[in-house]
Amino acid sequence: MxxxxxxxxxxxxxxxxxxxxxxxxxxxxxxxLGLVGIWEASxxxxxxxxxxLPAPSQIWVECSAMSNVILKHTLATLHTVLIxxxxxxxxxxxLAVVLTSSRGIATAIYPVLVITQAVPKVALAPLLVxxxxxxxxxxxxxxxxxxxxxxxxxxxxxxMSVPHELIELGRSYRISLWQELIRIRLPYAVPMIFSxxxxxxxxxxxxxxxGEFVNADKGLGFLIVSASAFFQxxxxxxxxxxLSLMGVVLFxxxxxxxxxxxxxxAESAGNSFM
Amino acid sequence: xIRIANASKVFTARDGNSVHALSDIDLSIDENEFVSLVGxxxxxxxxxxxxxxxxxPSTSGSIDIDAVPVTxxxxxxAMVFQSPTLLPWASIEDNVLFPLKVMNVLDPTSxxxxxxxxxxxxxxxxxxxxxxxxxxxMQQRAAICRALIHDPSIxxxxxxxxxxxxxxxxxxxxxxxxxxxxHPRTILFVTHSIPEAVLLSDRVVVMSPRPGRIADxxxxxxxxPRTFAMEGxxxxxxxxxxxxxxxxxxxx
Numbered sequence: 001m002x003x004x005x006x007x008x009x010x011x012x013x014x015x016x017x018x019x020x021x022x023x024x025x026x027x028x029x030x031x032x033l034g035l036v037g038i039w040e041a042s043x044x045x046x047x048x049x050x051x052x053l054p055a056p057s058q059i060w061v062e063c064s065a066m067s068n069v070i071l072k073h074t075l076a077t078l079h080t081v082l083i084x085x086x087x088x089x090x091x092x093x094x095l096a097v098v099l100t101s102s103r104g105i106a107t108a109i110y111p112v113l114v115i116t117q118a119v120p121k122v123a124l125a126p127l128l129v130x131x132x133x134x135x136x137x138x139x140x141x142x143x144x145x146x147x148x149x150x151x152x153x154x155x156x157x158x159x160m161s162v163p164h165e166l167i168e169l170g171r172s173y174r175i176s177l178w179q180e181l182i183r184i185r186l187p188y189a190v191p192m193i194f195s196x197x198x199x200x201x202x203x204x205x206x207x208x209x210x211g212e213f214v215n216a217d218k219g220l221g222f223l224i225v226s227a228s229a230f231f232q233x234x235x236x237x238x239x240x241x242x243l244s245l246m247g248v249v250l251f252x253x254x255x256x257x258x259x260x261x262x263x264x265x266a267e268s269a270g271n272s273f274m
Numbered sequence: 275x276i277r278i279a280n281a282s283k284v285f286t287a288r289d290g291n292s293v294h295a296l297s298d299i300d301l302s303i304d305e306n307e308f309v310s311l312v313g314x315x316x317x318x319x320x321x322x323x324x325x326x327x328x329x330x331p332s333t334s335g336s337i338d339i340d341a342v343p344v345t346x347x348x349x350x351x352a353m354v355f356q357s358p359t360l361l362p363w364a365s366i367e368d369n370v371l372f373p374l375k376v377m378n379v380l381d382p383t384s385x386x387x388x389x390x391x392x393x394x395x396x397x398x399x400x401x402x403x404x405x406x407x408x409x410x411x412m413q414q415r416a417a418i419c420r421a422l423i424h425d426p427s428i429x430x431x432x433x434x435x436x437x438x439x440x441x442x443x444x445x446x447x448x449x450x451x452x453x454x455x456x457h458p459r460t461i462l463f464v465t466h467s468i469p470e471a472v473l474l475s476d477r478v479v480v481m482s483p484r485p486g487r488i489a490d491x492x493x494x495x496x497x498x499p500r501t502f503a504m505e506g507x508x509x510x511x512x513x514x515x516x517x518x519x520x521x522x523x524x525x526x
Protein backbone atom coordinates (compact mmCIF):
# COMPACT_ATOMS: atom_id res chain seq x y z
CA MET A 1 0.00 0.00 0.00
CA UNK A 2 2.15 2.82 -1.20
CA UNK A 3 -0.67 5.17 -2.09
CA UNK A 4 -1.25 8.24 -0.03
CA UNK A 5 -4.70 9.69 0.31
CA UNK A 6 -5.03 13.19 -1.08
CA UNK A 7 -5.29 15.51 1.88
CA UNK A 8 -6.80 18.93 1.85
CA UNK A 9 -4.36 21.55 3.02
CA UNK A 10 -5.77 23.87 5.59
CA UNK A 11 -4.20 27.21 6.40
CA UNK A 12 -2.96 26.70 9.92
CA UNK A 13 -0.54 29.56 10.56
CA UNK A 14 -1.72 32.91 11.83
CA UNK A 15 -0.65 34.83 8.76
CA UNK A 16 -2.44 32.38 6.47
CA UNK A 17 -5.58 32.78 8.56
CA UNK A 18 -5.29 36.54 8.31
CA UNK A 19 -4.79 36.32 4.55
CA UNK A 20 -7.99 34.28 4.27
CA UNK A 21 -9.86 36.67 6.57
CA UNK A 22 -8.74 39.74 4.66
CA UNK A 23 -9.61 38.11 1.34
CA UNK A 24 -13.07 36.93 2.37
CA UNK A 25 -14.16 39.62 4.83
CA UNK A 26 -11.99 42.74 4.86
CA UNK A 27 -11.70 43.35 1.15
CA UNK A 28 -15.42 42.96 0.27
CA UNK A 29 -16.35 45.13 3.27
CA UNK A 30 -13.88 47.81 2.21
CA UNK A 31 -15.23 47.84 -1.35
CA UNK A 32 -18.80 48.12 -0.05
CA LEU A 33 -17.97 50.93 2.37
CA GLY A 34 -16.06 52.70 -0.39
CA LEU A 35 -19.10 52.61 -2.70
CA VAL A 36 -21.38 53.93 0.07
CA GLY A 37 -18.82 56.69 0.69
CA ILE A 38 -18.79 57.67 -2.99
CA TRP A 39 -22.62 57.72 -2.95
CA GLU A 40 -22.68 59.96 0.16
CA ALA A 41 -20.04 62.30 -1.25
CA SER A 42 -21.67 62.55 -4.71
CA UNK A 43 -25.03 63.52 -3.22
CA UNK A 44 -23.40 66.37 -1.29
CA UNK A 45 -20.98 67.54 -4.00
CA UNK A 46 -23.52 67.55 -6.85
CA UNK A 47 -26.33 68.72 -4.54
CA UNK A 48 -28.71 66.03 -5.75
CA UNK A 49 -32.23 66.71 -4.43
CA UNK A 50 -33.39 64.20 -1.84
CA UNK A 51 -36.44 63.04 -3.88
CA UNK A 52 -34.11 61.93 -6.68
CA LEU A 53 -31.36 60.25 -4.67
CA PRO A 54 -31.14 60.51 -0.88
CA ALA A 55 -27.73 60.21 0.74
CA PRO A 56 -27.07 57.07 2.82
CA SER A 57 -26.97 59.26 5.95
CA GLN A 58 -30.44 60.67 5.18
CA ILE A 59 -31.81 57.17 4.59
CA TRP A 60 -30.36 56.10 7.92
CA VAL A 61 -31.77 59.09 9.81
CA GLU A 62 -35.29 58.81 8.40
CA CYS A 63 -35.49 55.05 8.72
CA SER A 64 -34.19 54.88 12.26
CA ALA A 65 -36.80 57.50 13.22
CA MET A 66 -39.53 55.01 12.24
CA SER A 67 -37.66 51.79 13.01
CA ASN A 68 -40.64 50.17 14.78
CA VAL A 69 -42.84 50.54 11.73
CA ILE A 70 -40.12 49.31 9.42
CA LEU A 71 -39.49 46.29 11.64
CA LYS A 72 -43.20 45.38 11.44
CA HIS A 73 -43.10 45.60 7.61
CA THR A 74 -39.87 43.60 7.49
CA LEU A 75 -41.33 40.78 9.57
CA ALA A 76 -44.48 40.74 7.40
CA THR A 77 -42.40 40.33 4.24
CA LEU A 78 -40.13 37.75 5.87
CA HIS A 79 -43.24 35.76 6.83
CA THR A 80 -44.50 35.68 3.23
CA VAL A 81 -41.02 34.88 1.87
CA LEU A 82 -40.50 31.94 4.21
CA ILE A 83 -43.97 30.44 3.76
CA UNK A 84 -43.68 30.79 -0.02
CA UNK A 85 -40.20 29.25 0.08
CA UNK A 86 -41.29 26.27 2.19
CA UNK A 87 -44.35 25.68 0.02
CA UNK A 88 -41.95 25.67 -2.98
CA UNK A 89 -39.81 23.01 -1.31
CA UNK A 90 -42.81 20.89 -0.32
CA UNK A 91 -44.17 20.94 -3.86
CA UNK A 92 -41.00 21.07 -5.99
CA UNK A 93 -39.06 18.11 -4.64
CA UNK A 94 -41.93 15.57 -4.79
CA LEU A 95 -42.82 17.02 -8.21
CA ALA A 96 -39.23 16.47 -9.37
CA VAL A 97 -39.43 12.87 -8.12
CA VAL A 98 -42.67 12.33 -10.07
CA LEU A 99 -41.27 14.03 -13.18
CA THR A 100 -38.17 11.84 -13.21
CA SER A 101 -40.02 8.62 -12.44
CA SER A 102 -41.45 8.10 -15.91
CA ARG A 103 -41.07 9.59 -19.34
CA GLY A 104 -44.85 9.55 -19.86
CA ILE A 105 -45.57 11.62 -16.76
CA ALA A 106 -42.75 14.00 -17.61
CA THR A 107 -44.06 14.71 -21.11
CA ALA A 108 -47.58 15.17 -19.72
CA ILE A 109 -46.65 17.61 -16.95
CA TYR A 110 -43.74 19.51 -18.44
CA PRO A 111 -45.76 21.83 -20.76
CA VAL A 112 -47.95 22.87 -17.81
CA LEU A 113 -44.84 23.75 -15.82
CA VAL A 114 -43.46 25.82 -18.66
CA ILE A 115 -46.77 27.66 -19.04
CA THR A 116 -46.74 28.60 -15.34
CA GLN A 117 -43.36 30.17 -15.99
CA ALA A 118 -44.43 31.91 -19.19
CA VAL A 119 -47.37 33.67 -17.50
CA PRO A 120 -46.14 37.07 -16.25
CA LYS A 121 -46.54 36.88 -12.47
CA VAL A 122 -47.08 40.64 -12.13
CA ALA A 123 -50.06 40.36 -14.49
CA LEU A 124 -51.38 37.33 -12.67
CA ALA A 125 -51.22 38.95 -9.23
CA PRO A 126 -54.39 41.12 -9.45
CA LEU A 127 -56.41 38.12 -10.67
CA LEU A 128 -55.13 35.99 -7.80
CA VAL A 129 -56.28 38.67 -5.36
CA UNK A 130 -59.80 38.45 -6.82
CA UNK A 131 -59.78 34.66 -6.71
CA UNK A 132 -58.09 34.12 -3.36
CA UNK A 133 -59.11 37.24 -1.48
CA UNK A 134 -57.26 40.29 -0.17
CA UNK A 135 -55.06 38.49 2.32
CA UNK A 136 -51.65 36.82 2.50
CA UNK A 137 -52.62 33.76 0.43
CA UNK A 138 -52.27 35.42 -3.02
CA UNK A 139 -48.87 36.81 -1.93
CA UNK A 140 -47.70 33.34 -0.88
CA UNK A 141 -48.99 31.86 -4.14
CA UNK A 142 -47.11 34.46 -6.19
CA UNK A 143 -43.95 33.86 -4.12
CA UNK A 144 -44.34 30.15 -4.80
CA UNK A 145 -44.96 30.66 -8.53
CA UNK A 146 -41.84 32.80 -8.85
CA UNK A 147 -39.60 30.52 -6.78
CA UNK A 148 -40.58 26.91 -7.42
CA UNK A 149 -39.59 26.40 -11.07
CA UNK A 150 -35.79 26.58 -10.72
CA UNK A 151 -36.06 24.25 -7.74
CA UNK A 152 -38.04 21.68 -9.72
CA UNK A 153 -35.57 21.83 -12.60
CA UNK A 154 -32.51 21.62 -10.33
CA UNK A 155 -33.97 18.73 -8.31
CA UNK A 156 -35.02 16.84 -11.43
CA UNK A 157 -31.58 17.35 -12.97
CA UNK A 158 -30.00 16.05 -9.77
CA UNK A 159 -32.25 13.00 -9.68
CA MET A 160 -31.48 12.27 -13.34
CA SER A 161 -27.73 12.67 -12.93
CA VAL A 162 -27.30 9.56 -10.77
CA PRO A 163 -24.73 7.36 -12.57
CA HIS A 164 -26.32 4.30 -14.13
CA GLU A 165 -23.85 2.03 -12.33
CA LEU A 166 -25.03 3.32 -8.96
CA ILE A 167 -28.61 2.40 -9.89
CA GLU A 168 -27.37 -1.03 -11.05
CA LEU A 169 -25.53 -1.43 -7.76
CA GLY A 170 -28.80 -0.95 -5.89
CA ARG A 171 -30.68 -3.26 -8.23
CA SER A 172 -28.03 -5.96 -7.80
CA TYR A 173 -29.08 -6.02 -4.14
CA ARG A 174 -32.75 -6.00 -5.19
CA ILE A 175 -33.58 -2.77 -3.39
CA SER A 176 -37.11 -1.46 -3.86
CA LEU A 177 -37.85 1.68 -5.88
CA TRP A 178 -38.59 3.49 -2.63
CA GLN A 179 -35.21 2.50 -1.17
CA GLU A 180 -33.55 3.45 -4.42
CA LEU A 181 -35.10 6.91 -4.07
CA ILE A 182 -34.28 7.37 -0.38
CA ARG A 183 -30.87 5.70 -0.25
CA ILE A 184 -29.42 6.59 -3.66
CA ARG A 185 -31.25 9.07 -5.87
CA LEU A 186 -32.32 11.77 -3.39
CA PRO A 187 -28.99 11.91 -1.51
CA TYR A 188 -27.18 12.00 -4.85
CA ALA A 189 -29.34 14.96 -5.91
CA VAL A 190 -28.65 16.98 -2.75
CA PRO A 191 -25.94 19.23 -4.27
CA MET A 192 -28.23 20.08 -7.20
CA ILE A 193 -31.22 20.55 -4.89
CA PHE A 194 -29.19 23.04 -2.88
CA SER A 195 -28.21 25.02 -5.94
CA UNK A 196 -31.95 25.14 -6.70
CA UNK A 197 -32.69 26.23 -3.12
CA UNK A 198 -30.19 29.09 -3.39
CA UNK A 199 -31.95 30.40 -6.50
CA UNK A 200 -35.39 29.79 -4.97
CA UNK A 201 -34.73 31.69 -1.73
CA UNK A 202 -33.54 34.74 -3.66
CA UNK A 203 -36.54 34.58 -5.99
CA UNK A 204 -38.87 34.17 -2.99
CA UNK A 205 -37.96 37.69 -1.89
CA UNK A 206 -38.73 38.98 -5.38
CA UNK A 207 -42.04 37.10 -5.44
CA UNK A 208 -43.15 38.39 -2.05
CA UNK A 209 -42.47 42.00 -3.09
CA UNK A 210 -44.38 41.53 -6.35
CA GLY A 211 -47.31 40.24 -4.30
CA GLU A 212 -47.09 43.19 -1.93
CA PHE A 213 -47.00 45.72 -4.79
CA VAL A 214 -50.38 44.46 -5.94
CA ASN A 215 -52.18 43.81 -2.70
CA ALA A 216 -51.00 44.37 0.84
CA ASP A 217 -51.48 46.58 3.84
CA LYS A 218 -48.07 45.71 5.22
CA GLY A 219 -44.68 44.49 4.07
CA LEU A 220 -41.65 46.18 2.58
CA GLY A 221 -43.15 46.11 -0.92
CA PHE A 222 -46.19 47.94 0.42
CA LEU A 223 -43.87 50.37 2.24
CA ILE A 224 -41.98 51.17 -0.98
CA VAL A 225 -45.23 51.86 -2.85
CA SER A 226 -46.77 54.00 -0.12
CA ALA A 227 -43.56 55.87 0.76
CA SER A 228 -42.97 56.70 -2.92
CA ALA A 229 -46.54 57.97 -3.22
CA PHE A 230 -45.82 60.43 -0.42
CA PHE A 231 -42.35 61.31 -1.78
CA GLN A 232 -40.72 59.74 1.29
CA UNK A 233 -37.89 58.63 -0.99
CA UNK A 234 -35.36 57.91 1.83
CA UNK A 235 -37.83 55.47 3.45
CA UNK A 236 -38.41 53.73 0.12
CA UNK A 237 -34.64 53.44 -0.32
CA UNK A 238 -34.33 52.08 3.21
CA UNK A 239 -36.92 49.40 2.45
CA UNK A 240 -34.97 48.53 -0.70
CA UNK A 241 -31.74 48.15 1.28
CA UNK A 242 -33.48 45.92 3.85
CA LEU A 243 -34.95 43.75 1.06
CA SER A 244 -31.50 43.30 -0.46
CA LEU A 245 -30.03 42.44 2.94
CA MET A 246 -32.86 39.97 3.52
CA GLY A 247 -32.04 38.24 0.23
CA VAL A 248 -28.34 38.05 1.06
CA VAL A 249 -28.87 36.80 4.62
CA LEU A 250 -31.43 34.16 3.60
CA PHE A 251 -29.09 33.01 0.82
CA UNK A 252 -26.23 32.69 3.30
CA UNK A 253 -28.46 30.73 5.71
CA UNK A 254 -29.10 28.19 2.93
CA UNK A 255 -25.34 28.02 2.29
CA UNK A 256 -24.63 27.45 5.99
CA UNK A 257 -27.33 24.76 6.30
CA UNK A 258 -25.75 22.95 3.37
CA UNK A 259 -22.26 23.20 4.93
CA UNK A 260 -23.43 21.94 8.32
CA UNK A 261 -25.79 19.15 7.34
CA UNK A 262 -24.45 18.13 3.92
CA UNK A 263 -20.70 18.86 4.04
CA UNK A 264 -19.98 16.40 1.22
CA UNK A 265 -22.45 18.32 -0.93
CA ALA A 266 -20.91 21.70 -0.20
CA GLU A 267 -17.49 20.30 -1.15
CA SER A 268 -18.57 18.40 -4.26
CA ALA A 269 -16.90 19.53 -7.43
CA GLY A 270 -19.92 20.71 -9.37
CA ASN A 271 -20.80 23.10 -6.61
CA SER A 272 -17.60 25.00 -6.06
CA PHE A 273 -19.04 28.44 -6.88
CA MET A 274 -20.59 29.83 -3.69
CA UNK B 275 -21.62 -23.50 -10.94
CA ILE B 276 -22.79 -21.12 -13.62
CA ARG B 277 -24.32 -22.61 -16.78
CA ILE B 278 -25.02 -20.40 -19.75
CA ALA B 279 -26.75 -22.28 -22.56
CA ASN B 280 -27.56 -20.80 -25.99
CA ALA B 281 -28.01 -17.39 -24.42
CA SER B 282 -28.79 -14.51 -26.77
CA LYS B 283 -29.56 -10.89 -26.07
CA VAL B 284 -31.26 -8.57 -28.55
CA PHE B 285 -31.68 -4.89 -27.74
CA THR B 286 -34.33 -2.91 -29.54
CA ALA B 287 -33.14 0.61 -30.23
CA ARG B 288 -35.54 3.55 -30.09
CA ASP B 289 -35.68 3.73 -33.89
CA GLY B 290 -37.02 0.14 -33.91
CA ASN B 291 -33.81 -1.48 -35.13
CA SER B 292 -32.66 -4.46 -33.16
CA VAL B 293 -29.05 -5.00 -32.12
CA HIS B 294 -27.75 -8.50 -31.46
CA ALA B 295 -25.59 -7.89 -28.41
CA LEU B 296 -25.05 -11.58 -27.72
CA SER B 297 -25.64 -14.59 -29.88
CA ASP B 298 -25.67 -18.26 -28.81
CA ILE B 299 -23.40 -18.06 -25.81
CA ASP B 300 -22.50 -21.44 -24.29
CA LEU B 301 -20.31 -21.33 -21.23
CA SER B 302 -19.98 -23.27 -17.99
CA ILE B 303 -18.03 -21.93 -15.06
CA ASP B 304 -17.05 -24.19 -12.20
CA GLU B 305 -17.20 -23.31 -8.56
CA ASN B 306 -14.21 -21.20 -7.44
CA GLU B 307 -13.02 -20.83 -11.00
CA PHE B 308 -11.54 -17.53 -12.21
CA VAL B 309 -12.79 -16.81 -15.73
CA SER B 310 -12.06 -13.66 -17.73
CA LEU B 311 -14.08 -12.27 -20.61
CA VAL B 312 -11.84 -10.46 -23.10
CA GLY B 313 -12.77 -8.78 -26.33
CA UNK B 314 -13.05 -5.50 -28.19
CA UNK B 315 -15.70 -2.92 -27.33
CA UNK B 316 -19.16 -3.99 -28.40
CA UNK B 317 -18.53 -7.72 -28.07
CA UNK B 318 -21.19 -7.97 -25.37
CA UNK B 319 -18.95 -8.95 -22.47
CA UNK B 320 -20.55 -6.48 -20.08
CA UNK B 321 -23.99 -7.55 -21.27
CA UNK B 322 -23.12 -11.18 -20.58
CA UNK B 323 -22.02 -10.19 -17.07
CA UNK B 324 -25.33 -8.43 -16.48
CA UNK B 325 -27.28 -11.45 -17.66
CA UNK B 326 -25.46 -13.58 -15.10
CA UNK B 327 -26.04 -10.87 -12.48
CA UNK B 328 -29.78 -11.06 -13.16
CA UNK B 329 -29.86 -7.33 -13.95
CA UNK B 330 -31.43 -8.01 -17.34
CA PRO B 331 -33.14 -11.06 -18.85
CA SER B 332 -31.74 -12.93 -21.81
CA THR B 333 -33.79 -12.82 -25.01
CA SER B 334 -33.43 -16.56 -25.51
CA GLY B 335 -31.48 -19.42 -24.01
CA SER B 336 -30.93 -20.01 -20.33
CA ILE B 337 -28.66 -18.96 -17.50
CA ASP B 338 -28.58 -21.14 -14.40
CA ILE B 339 -26.61 -20.83 -11.21
CA ASP B 340 -26.49 -24.08 -9.21
CA ALA B 341 -29.25 -25.42 -11.46
CA VAL B 342 -31.60 -22.53 -10.61
CA PRO B 343 -32.56 -20.20 -13.50
CA VAL B 344 -31.42 -16.61 -12.95
CA THR B 345 -34.46 -14.34 -13.11
CA UNK B 346 -33.35 -11.56 -10.78
CA UNK B 347 -30.19 -10.62 -8.85
CA UNK B 348 -29.23 -13.35 -6.41
CA UNK B 349 -28.05 -12.89 -2.85
CA UNK B 350 -24.94 -14.97 -3.47
CA UNK B 351 -23.62 -12.79 -6.31
CA ALA B 352 -21.98 -9.38 -6.13
CA MET B 353 -21.01 -6.85 -8.79
CA VAL B 354 -17.90 -4.67 -8.97
CA PHE B 355 -18.07 -1.88 -11.55
CA GLN B 356 -15.46 0.06 -13.50
CA SER B 357 -16.08 3.13 -11.36
CA PRO B 358 -15.99 2.54 -7.60
CA THR B 359 -19.69 3.65 -7.32
CA LEU B 360 -19.22 4.55 -3.67
CA LEU B 361 -21.91 6.72 -2.10
CA PRO B 362 -20.23 10.12 -1.68
CA TRP B 363 -22.23 10.97 1.46
CA ALA B 364 -21.33 7.80 3.36
CA SER B 365 -18.08 6.92 5.14
CA ILE B 366 -15.96 4.10 3.74
CA GLU B 367 -17.25 1.82 6.50
CA ASP B 368 -20.89 2.67 5.78
CA ASN B 369 -20.25 2.14 2.07
CA VAL B 370 -18.90 -1.33 2.78
CA LEU B 371 -21.95 -2.06 4.96
CA PHE B 372 -24.39 -0.77 2.32
CA PRO B 373 -25.39 -4.23 0.96
CA LEU B 374 -26.14 -5.52 4.47
CA LYS B 375 -28.22 -2.44 5.26
CA VAL B 376 -30.36 -2.66 2.14
CA MET B 377 -30.76 -6.42 2.55
CA ASN B 378 -31.75 -5.88 6.20
CA VAL B 379 -29.14 -8.28 7.54
CA LEU B 380 -26.97 -5.84 9.49
CA ASP B 381 -26.01 -7.34 12.86
CA PRO B 382 -23.52 -6.43 15.62
CA THR B 383 -20.76 -8.47 13.99
CA SER B 384 -21.07 -6.68 10.64
CA UNK B 385 -18.92 -3.72 11.60
CA UNK B 386 -16.11 -6.00 12.71
CA UNK B 387 -16.30 -7.87 9.42
CA UNK B 388 -16.17 -4.60 7.48
CA UNK B 389 -13.02 -3.61 9.40
CA UNK B 390 -11.47 -7.02 8.72
CA UNK B 391 -12.11 -6.69 4.99
CA UNK B 392 -10.78 -3.15 4.90
CA UNK B 393 -7.55 -4.18 6.61
CA UNK B 394 -7.33 -7.12 4.20
CA UNK B 395 -7.02 -4.60 1.35
CA UNK B 396 -4.81 -2.21 3.30
CA UNK B 397 -7.49 0.33 4.20
CA UNK B 398 -7.30 -0.09 7.99
CA UNK B 399 -7.66 3.33 9.56
CA UNK B 400 -9.71 4.70 6.66
CA UNK B 401 -13.07 3.49 7.99
CA UNK B 402 -14.33 6.96 8.93
CA UNK B 403 -12.97 8.68 5.81
CA UNK B 404 -15.19 9.73 2.95
CA UNK B 405 -14.72 8.46 -0.61
CA UNK B 406 -13.47 11.84 -1.89
CA UNK B 407 -10.57 11.64 0.58
CA UNK B 408 -9.29 8.42 -1.05
CA UNK B 409 -7.39 7.89 -4.29
CA UNK B 410 -9.04 6.01 -7.19
CA UNK B 411 -7.24 2.77 -6.32
CA MET B 412 -8.24 3.00 -2.65
CA GLN B 413 -11.86 3.69 -3.63
CA GLN B 414 -11.89 0.60 -5.84
CA ARG B 415 -10.45 -1.45 -2.95
CA ALA B 416 -13.32 -0.25 -0.77
CA ALA B 417 -15.76 -1.22 -3.54
CA ILE B 418 -14.27 -4.73 -3.56
CA CYS B 419 -14.75 -4.91 0.22
CA ARG B 420 -18.39 -3.88 -0.29
CA ALA B 421 -18.82 -6.70 -2.80
CA LEU B 422 -17.28 -9.18 -0.33
CA ILE B 423 -19.20 -8.07 2.77
CA HIS B 424 -22.07 -10.53 2.38
CA ASP B 425 -19.64 -13.28 1.43
CA PRO B 426 -21.04 -13.98 -2.05
CA SER B 427 -19.99 -17.18 -3.76
CA ILE B 428 -19.86 -15.43 -7.14
CA UNK B 429 -18.16 -12.11 -7.93
CA UNK B 430 -18.99 -10.41 -11.21
CA UNK B 431 -16.38 -7.78 -12.05
CA UNK B 432 -16.93 -5.36 -14.94
CA UNK B 433 -13.51 -3.93 -15.87
CA UNK B 434 -12.86 -3.18 -12.20
CA UNK B 435 -9.37 -1.82 -12.81
CA UNK B 436 -10.15 -0.13 -16.14
CA UNK B 437 -10.17 3.38 -14.72
CA UNK B 438 -6.91 3.04 -12.77
CA UNK B 439 -3.41 4.01 -13.83
CA UNK B 440 -1.12 1.22 -15.06
CA UNK B 441 0.89 0.84 -11.84
CA UNK B 442 -2.12 0.80 -9.51
CA UNK B 443 -3.74 -1.61 -11.91
CA UNK B 444 -0.92 -4.16 -11.58
CA UNK B 445 -0.93 -3.76 -7.82
CA UNK B 446 -4.69 -4.32 -7.70
CA UNK B 447 -4.45 -7.42 -9.91
CA UNK B 448 -1.97 -9.01 -7.53
CA UNK B 449 -4.14 -8.05 -4.59
CA UNK B 450 -7.28 -9.55 -6.13
CA UNK B 451 -5.34 -12.73 -6.77
CA UNK B 452 -4.23 -12.82 -3.13
CA UNK B 453 -7.80 -12.30 -1.86
CA UNK B 454 -9.12 -14.95 -4.23
CA UNK B 455 -6.41 -17.44 -3.13
CA UNK B 456 -7.18 -16.88 0.56
CA HIS B 457 -10.96 -16.84 0.12
CA PRO B 458 -11.74 -18.79 -3.05
CA ARG B 459 -14.95 -18.03 -4.90
CA THR B 460 -16.16 -17.97 -8.49
CA ILE B 461 -15.05 -14.84 -10.33
CA LEU B 462 -16.25 -13.71 -13.73
CA PHE B 463 -13.96 -10.89 -14.75
CA VAL B 464 -14.45 -8.54 -17.73
CA THR B 465 -11.33 -6.79 -18.96
CA HIS B 466 -9.74 -5.09 -21.96
CA SER B 467 -6.28 -6.03 -20.82
CA ILE B 468 -4.89 -9.25 -22.26
CA PRO B 469 -1.98 -9.56 -19.76
CA GLU B 470 -4.39 -8.97 -16.88
CA ALA B 471 -6.69 -11.73 -18.16
CA VAL B 472 -3.83 -14.20 -18.59
CA LEU B 473 -2.28 -13.39 -15.24
CA LEU B 474 -5.49 -13.78 -13.26
CA SER B 475 -7.53 -16.45 -14.97
CA ASP B 476 -7.95 -20.19 -15.03
CA ARG B 477 -9.68 -19.73 -18.38
CA VAL B 478 -9.95 -16.79 -20.78
CA VAL B 479 -13.09 -16.43 -22.86
CA VAL B 480 -12.26 -14.47 -26.00
CA MET B 481 -15.28 -12.74 -27.50
CA SER B 482 -15.83 -11.09 -30.86
CA PRO B 483 -18.33 -8.40 -31.78
CA ARG B 484 -21.39 -7.95 -34.02
CA PRO B 485 -23.03 -10.11 -32.87
CA GLY B 486 -21.27 -10.75 -29.57
CA ARG B 487 -20.17 -14.35 -29.48
CA ILE B 488 -17.46 -16.56 -28.07
CA ALA B 489 -14.50 -16.81 -30.45
CA ASP B 490 -12.59 -19.28 -28.31
CA UNK B 491 -11.98 -20.36 -24.74
CA UNK B 492 -8.35 -20.75 -23.68
CA UNK B 493 -6.98 -22.58 -20.65
CA UNK B 494 -4.18 -20.77 -18.85
CA UNK B 495 -1.84 -23.45 -17.62
CA UNK B 496 0.58 -21.25 -15.68
CA UNK B 497 1.25 -22.42 -12.12
CA UNK B 498 -0.08 -20.44 -9.13
CA PRO B 499 0.79 -18.27 -7.31
CA ARG B 500 1.41 -16.06 -10.31
CA THR B 501 3.45 -12.86 -10.54
CA PHE B 502 4.10 -10.23 -13.17
CA ALA B 503 7.55 -11.81 -13.60
CA MET B 504 5.70 -14.54 -15.50
CA GLU B 505 4.96 -12.14 -18.33
CA GLY B 506 8.32 -13.22 -19.76
CA UNK B 507 7.35 -16.88 -19.55
CA UNK B 508 6.91 -18.49 -23.01
CA UNK B 509 3.60 -20.08 -21.92
CA UNK B 510 2.31 -16.64 -20.85
CA UNK B 511 3.39 -15.06 -24.11
CA UNK B 512 1.96 -17.86 -26.20
CA UNK B 513 -1.45 -17.54 -24.51
CA UNK B 514 -1.42 -13.74 -24.77
CA UNK B 515 -0.45 -13.96 -28.46
CA UNK B 516 -3.23 -16.45 -29.14
CA UNK B 517 -5.80 -14.09 -27.57
CA UNK B 518 -4.41 -11.17 -29.57
CA UNK B 519 -4.69 -13.13 -32.82
CA UNK B 520 -8.27 -14.16 -32.02
CA UNK B 521 -9.24 -10.55 -31.36
CA UNK B 522 -7.46 -8.90 -34.25
CA UNK B 523 -8.17 -11.37 -37.05
CA UNK B 524 -11.79 -10.22 -36.82
CA UNK B 525 -10.73 -6.63 -37.26
CA UNK B 526 -8.77 -7.05 -40.52
